[in-house]
Ligand SMILES: *[C@@H]1O[C@H](CO)[C@@H](O)[C@H](O)[C@H]1NC(C)=O
């Protein structure tokens with residue numbers, strides 16, 4: 239063991255760096271919310287703390303992934319909404335979050351109830367403010383900045399099956415894509431179209447839960463250039479993230495697995511050592527990598543406890559936050 243790895247083991251705790259390319263990674267449960275709780279999305283702060291959004295109540299929680307047994311801490315409760323969904327970092331410790339009224343019990347969506355809000359966590363007390371109401375949208379799910387410092391965010395509307403662009407300064411919005419790639423195959427809530435969305439290095443990636451993972455060039459003003467390409471054909475994809483090599487990890491909560499699309503475009507299922515992996519991953523909704531030296535290769539996973547897909551023979555549980563140490 240080289241001294242640098244020895245030092246990291248001391249700093250990070252041995253369990254984070256256990257394993258290697260030849261061993262299958264293990265899933266650790268960090269915490270579980272009360273039943274029922276639908277955790278919808280995860281963002282990681284620059285200090286390494288996890289932020290999770292709840293779809294079953296309009297609340298944002300923070301979780302310390304370095305505590306072996308963390309208690310979720312309520313950061314903010316959003317007004318006039320049943321739930322919050324997508325989250326993206328606009329600048330350090332400032333996040334854009336989508337909120338609106340969707341009943342996870344009935345599938346009913348309140349018309350014109352969706353908006354984009356800002357959560358500013360830079361001061362002592364978190365400050366919430368409205369960025370824009372988007373009354374023409376039906377269900378604003380994933381959200382992404384176009385790039386660092388951009389004044390535009392892109393929003394995935396799973397029911398209308400379109401991608402919206404919102405100008406953070408003027409609150410104006412418009413549709414940047416409405417095509418087969420964004421539309422559900424059957425009407426919502428049986429079908430879900432555009433779901434997760436993330437810009438990376440001038441490309442916009444998005445999932446369509448009924449169809450797969452797509453990619454298109456994105457300009458600085460949030461408009462798309464060129465063709466929309468299919469990265470992978472698959473069903474049941476929710477939100478997703480990238481590792482340092484550009485491989486895509488996808489939540490697939492309908493099937494209780496995590497998918498991976500290699501840089502070569504091959505779709506595989508993440509294999510773990512846990513015998514009860516499908517139960518732990520039941521209804522997984524979002525994934526995110528850590529941002530510190532200790533957890534850059536740790537994939538954090540949020541679940542809705544089975545709301546979107548139960549392993550046969552199991553009952554719904556509260557949403558979980560899990561950690562999977564992938565090794566180098
Ligand atoms: C959304 O739900 C909240 C909380 O129940 C309620 O106060 C608000 O009026 C609802 N808005 C719409 C547009 O249905």
Ligand SMILES: *[C@@H]1O[C@H](CO)[C@@H](O)[C@H](O)[C@H]1NC(C)=O
Pocket residue numbers: 398400413416417
């Ligand atoms: C998307 O395009 C379809 C087909 O052209 C159209 O019927 C639908 O109204 C469009 N959606 C929105 C939100 O404009």
Ligand SMILES: *[C@@H]1O[C@H](CO)[C@@H](O)[C@H](O)[C@H]1NC(C)=O
Pocket residue numbers: 468469470471503
């Ligand atoms: C996805 O499916 C379409 C239609 O069957 C096919 O033309 C395309 O090659 C597939 N793309 C990938 C990346 O598998």
